[in-house]
Amino acid sequence: MGNRQRQRNELLPGSVDLLILKALLRGPRHGYAITKYIRDTSDEALSMGESSLYTALQRLLLTDWVRAEWGASENNRRARYYTLTAAGKKHLAAETRQFDDLVGAIQRVLHAT
């Protein structure tokens, strides 16, 4: 009933997909490892919840940027490995450039005298 739902928006909307793709650039990873990668690489500044992660992954599987296959993790557990395709690499590069441009433009405004 009184189910107040805080929408904290830990991450910048629109950056989730990008971060995931980047996490896959150096090779296939399973979901759990993706979150870890992002947390570690950002020095604990970014934390992506599991629901955000997996909804994004499902979304990405509908494109031709990411493939997935089941396997076994290093810890001997079943895990789904996500792989960045060649098209995905291209997309990542382009989107990253666009992201930087956009952020640059916004910051020009925000820090204008």
Add this chain to the structure above:
Amino acid sequence: MGNRQRQRNELLPGSVDLLILKALLRGPRHGYAITKYIRDTSDEALSMGESSLYTALQRLLLTDWVRAEWGASENNRRARYYTLTAAGKKHLAAETRQFDDLVGAIQRVLHAT
């Protein structure tokens, strides 16, 4: 019916409010002038549609960061002037810092080797 609706997301979601507040930092402005300010200051890189603008303004009027009053524009037209309050200034500063931090963290990940 077949009303395909392209969701281009010209701007980075979450940045609209921030940009508007910044536009008001140097004094009251009406809506049209806010758009112009953002377009000009970003060297035409950012363009905020009117619907985005006014929905955001309505949203901001519900907070205590922005006030509004009717007046006349320089061109002798009726115009609603939006003013940044003291609380709004504080909020802008804090949010800008947080935005920069977040973007910094994301870019650390995106450009990690």
Add this chain to the structure above:
DNA sequence: CTATTACCCATCGTCATACGAGGGAAGAAT
């Protein structure tokens, strides 16, 4: 005098998406 072009305001409906709350399962450790 009419039409076009700026200037100015706003709402509705739709789509995308981030995330809390659930709901599993299986190996390792206490």
Add this chain to the structure above:
DNA sequence: ATTCTTCCCTCGTATGACGATGGGTAATAG
């Protein structure tokens, strides 16, 4: 036995960006 860590995923909801739409007024052009 129970708890912890690693692993997977979906549903429902809040939020937000924006196209379409529908007003207006003033100046300028034809």
